[in-house]
């Protein structure tokens with residue numbers, strides 16, 4: 001648009017607010033709390049136009065698992081850019097995508113097939129569609145029901161919202177949502193040193209079994225975030241529960257769909273969170289850490305049992321889900337390099353050291369402020385709930401303590417976006433120890449200001 005004479009120059013933030021409808025945001029809030037302007041990002045840091053450095057304490061919604069601008073991923077993407085950026089994936093192939101698929105399938109011997117798409121929610125929808133169609137193709141059309149866990153989160157598309165259990169996001173769209181069974185009460189715990197980690201309370205399992213047994217014959221699949229639930233409140237549950245669920249699912253011919261979109265690629269330690277329990281799901285959804293946050297790519301891994309049900313002369317039996325950017329070449333080059341780096345840089349070992357450090361840092365903040373409850377952690381994830389130090393109870397929601405913490409933390413030098421009054425650290429898996437100590441110092445100072 002042509003600038004009129006004497007028209008004042010608008011700031012970037014004003015131009016943003018004039019047009020951009022931001023995700024997961026009440027836009028009116030930007031009247032008082034405008035979006036933060038980021039100029040560039042490197043490693044664990046975001047750089048603002050005034051030169052200030054801000055630690056990305058949540059890996060930009062948990063996807064920048066290797067930090068920003070990792071030099072070898074940049075090199076791999078640049079190399080691919082010289083060849084081509086995207087070609088239709090239906091009916092074509094290319095070396096990087098084949099190598100990536102071989103590598104993904106090497107992570108678990110019984111997961112032999114990869115279906116690509118462009119985001120986490122679509123991966124969840126794909127896995128569910130595969131499960132439902134698998135049963136109709138296998139002569140069990142009555143298997144149509146779906147179950148998921150209390151407090152789960154699987155994305156924002158209609159089916160993903162139906163499986164999730166975050167009312168704030170799903171309630172306004174109830175007319176669109178499918179009925180799903182919600183599995184509860186989950187055997188939550190705060191640390192893997194708890195006795196229940198290895199052995200969940202029997203009465204809780206009995207209660208769960210009682211809930212799912214009557215639907216077993218009609219149940220097609222159970223969708224769940226393994227071990228750690230993210231957007232539902234950073235909650236950890238017993239690995240024994242997944243073991244029991246795997247046995248129950250085998251006995252009742254029900255498929256398990258692990259949504260490893262947040263937990264995959266070492267966020268909780270091992271490459272997949274299901275590995276804590278030594279179980280292999282029937283379908284696995286991956287995204288975020290798959291490209292280390294370099295591009296919109298997701299993948300569903302499954303095995304020959306499901307794949308072969310679709311394998312036929314008839315097009316009608318094929319899995320006809322299409323995403324324009326499936327198998328995108330730039331994303332594939334980033335993902336292949338990210339997978340190499342997880343190995344080359346010994347990320348699993350790193351997490352073994354960083355995890356306990358992060359937990360002890362959050363414990364210290366809790367002891368010094370008296371304003372945190374339920375300090376919990378697994379792998380490179382720690383979380384806690386802000387409480388009133390005088391009463392030990394939660395603050396009233398209208399006080400927006402968590403949100404104020406987030407706003408102040410940014411100004412103090414750390415991006416620590418809240419989940420209600422839950423605060424958490426999900427830094428890049430390769431963040432330096434001194435960066436983590438700095439992150440904790442900023443969090444403590446901010447918490448003392450916010451309570």
Ligand SMILES: Cc1ncc(COP(=O)(O)O)c(C=O)c1O
Nearest residue numbers: 119120121153154155230261262
């Ligand atoms: C466990 C889980 N599943 C699904 C999603 C949805 O992924 P996307 O935002 O890429 O659609 C997320 C996103 O945070 C997630 O954490």
